[in-house]
Amino acid sequence: MAQPARHVVGVDFGTLSGRAVVVRADDGTELAVAEHAYAHAVMSERLGATGAPLPPNWALQDPDDYIDVLANAVPAAVAAAGIDPSSVVGIGTDFTACTVLPVLADGTPLSRVPAWRAAPHAWVKLWRHHAAQPHADRINELAAARGEPWLARYGGRISSEWEFAKALQILEEAPEIYAAMDRLVEAADWIVWQLCGAELRNECTAGYKGIRQDGRYPSEDYLAALNPGFARFAAEKLSPAVAPLGARAGSLTAQAAAWTGLPAGIAVAVGNVDAHVTAPAAGVTAPGRMVAIMGTSTCHVMVGERLAEVPGMCGVVEGGIVPGRWGYEAGQSGVGDIFAWYVANGVPPEYHEQARARAISVHELLTELGAAAAVGAHGLVALDWWSGNRSVLVDHELSGVLAGMTLATRPHEIYRALVEATAFGARRIVAAFAGAGVPVSEFIAAGGLIRNGPLMQCYADVLDLPISVIDSEQGPALGSAMHAAVAAGVHADIYAAAEAMGRIRRDVYQPDAGRTSAYDELYAVYLRMHDFFGLEQRDLMRRLASIRERASEHGAP
């Protein structure tokens, strides 16, 4: 007689919503998924609690929206799966990162404390909060000047998106919030804290976003040189407990059981990051295989046997993707976000009408029309920096460029140029890895953009690499469920879980030699523009950004 099926739940906390998936723990079969949108979405213009305007480049969230995901999406997924909730043996989670919030010692977010509710710095800073660039600049300049050993582990630059930049911004712009917070905690760890009552940091975000290398944070001496009040940041505002991915963080509390409808006491896995957790979901735990999670932005993760310092990568962390191996991360801050911006801001009525008449999306229409032409027939090259550049330039004050327009240029040509720009950005990253002795032999795509066949083919042609595709609509949530299965002891470790539960379709897209060589020519133009705006004259876009900020503050003269 067969053993009754054991199930695990994975919950993926994205930028705008959370998704829960119910998975069979032995073989990874996905039974049902449910999504719950954050009521407050992303607050970038105004603070929801007061309606007060926010400065440029801010992006906040409400942590209670995350609890609502536990209370809505998890029971809905379990109900849709038609399983007995008592068959669920573990829950795992992944989050956007670096998404951080200031909390009291018991985990209460400062944004819930009446005294701080009107203070923007009391709220969750979403990964794409980009207002800490001046702080990141100082972090980088000082680290470079002092020769801090950890700097090269981050490609030579710490992003303004990361924990120390965001923390320094709080200290300097809202010292009262900095003083009031007992901890600055990754949302990835906060949600686990809410599930099992245990405060600990996962090795992944502690390394990639928290500058933890070789078991240590940046020295007090260095932090004091940034700002004397910052000296004890790592020692006092970060949890000292760090746990490896796949470990059991604790057991589901009665409160969390009430939220989720799952049995109290089941395994809760250590927190993880949406991108990193997707590698094992695609069955990838071995070197040479780059996994790109392509959605609003793209994260590239890769496992390595040895340490290499790749210029412009986001980071390399031991155990950052799978325990016992080095995990590499790189990223593109804007990908699907750029296409969405274009459809919302740049596409004239007749395209919308045509899409409506054919009952397809404007994205589909633009993709189809754009794909009909030969490579380069549009004469356009774009720099994919609408949201700045994470890799390899690590500068969120860079901005988008579109070049080559004539009076004959049509919207679907611009759309295709934007898609190509993101592929060129990916190629630049692959080249940086190869140049540092970490060659990429296969490109594995996950995330929402895998549904766009012409886009995937464009990437294969631009990269001159075969592209495999994750065989799941819910890569991160599946990966979280796999970590739940490991935490619950169903599989011995994440390597075994990836083998048993991972899902991939190999070599779905093959590069075409003719198109690849045509793209080589466009890529050469891209590179020249990339180096001009991104390196030689980086100052130009910083000036634009600074003019923009001053003008926005002072209003029309």
Added chain:
Amino acid sequence: MAQPARHVVGVDFGTLSGRAVVVRADDGTELAVAEHAYAHAVMSERLGATGAPLPPNWALQDPDDYIDVLANAVPAAVAAAGIDPSSVVGIGTDFTACTVLPVLADGTPLSRVPAWRAAPHAWVKLWRHHAAQPHADRINELAAARGEPWLARYGGRISSEWEFAKALQILEEAPEIYAAMDRLVEAADWIVWQLCGAELRNECTAGYKGIRQDGRYPSEDYLAALNPGFARFAAEKLSPAVAPLGARAGSLTAQAAAWTGLPAGIAVAVGNVDAHVTAPAAGVTAPGRMVAIMGTSTCHVMVGERLAEVPGMCGVVEGGIVPGRWGYEAGQSGVGDIFAWYVANGVPPEYHEQARARAISVHELLTELGAAAAVGAHGLVALDWWSGNRSVLVDHELSGVLAGMTLATRPHEIYRALVEATAFGARRIVAAFAGAGVPVSEFIAAGGLIRNGPLMQCYADVLDLPISVIDSEQGPALGSAMHAAVAAGVHADIYAAAEAMGRIRRDVYQPDAGRTSAYDELYAVYLRMHDFFGLEQRDLMRRLASIRERASEHGAP
């Protein structure tokens, strides 16, 4: 008893239509105007006669559309003015340039000859036919290598839009057409030929577009070095007769009287160019005052007492604007065309709906929304090269650039950046004149864009110059009517006619010191991008253009 009023008719042949204006000859009062659109408009995708596709960058017209303007707009204007046609004492015309057509010895366009009707090279090449860039390149390289004395009179570069480039293209791509044409004639001269039966060249286009300097064309030796078959081009394919502006070309023929309804035998003025004829229409015949005719493109004309060689100007021609003085010309190939492109290709439905609801144009809506913000608040800088760059780079393979986009960028911000880009382009031209010892103390605007107040204010702020505005909706046609009045002997010369009939409102827009200094910062970024794409890496956009052309020819791989 007062003398009965004498009238003159001016006809302005534009890119898409012709306009006739009836003017009182003594004081320039405009009585009525009528417009007639060209049935075949601009043929850039297909040849109207056969439907055959045209290569990229072509732009053709049908000369019979010009005759239709004489036959429709002129009688309509006379009827609307309510005057007795017998009170009309002269007719003057102006045309786009360099707009040329191959004709037989009697003036019959080759496009009317059945044997040549299917040949694209038999038709009128409109000013913005840009397919002769390789020919212009060779003209320039050879002239520079040989130290041809006339090259500096054209800012160091002959445009692909001009007569010799277009003629060389005909010779090399369609030698049978070249052989069959008895003349290659400016449309400005062809229409005068049709009106009075006299074949002659006006001093203006012969100089600016036909490389006639100090009474001579480029030498046969030089032309032979370009192509042996081209040696006798100037000697054989151009009319030897050249006449000054304001002269009487001849008398209205019976045929032309039948078309226009005007009395046979009245004065027909020598042909002119739409831009140049506008200077006296605004009353400008003196140095230091730049007249900009701002429409789909912008032409800048200025009178000078002495000869100076301005880098990147279109040309300097003795008698090119008013007899006896040097006339300077510079230009921007795309201005209103770029805004129209953007409205047609880049503005999403909600803007169209909002404009419709308020019963204003999309241009007006975008202008109003864009003008509400402070200078630089959009963080954008564009290069206004959608139609190439006429001055000061003289390269029609340059193309448009838009830089600084973020996910927060909105369409009205892009529209404003495009307007500003054209103002920066104008500033670059003014700077080139000042740098060559031809300072500009006043900027006088004419053309359709003078109706856009925020745009005019933007130009005043960017240029840091007061802007005066022509006080006529029909500047070129008024200028043509003034030349008709001179040809008919109503006024002694064009200086007297400009005094009596010219119309201007002085200093309508004054620069604002705060905005001017804010624009200085954006202009510095513009200049850096201008020099990168236009000078240091001019090759980049040429590569894009050449990739585009190859891809368009060969189709999708």
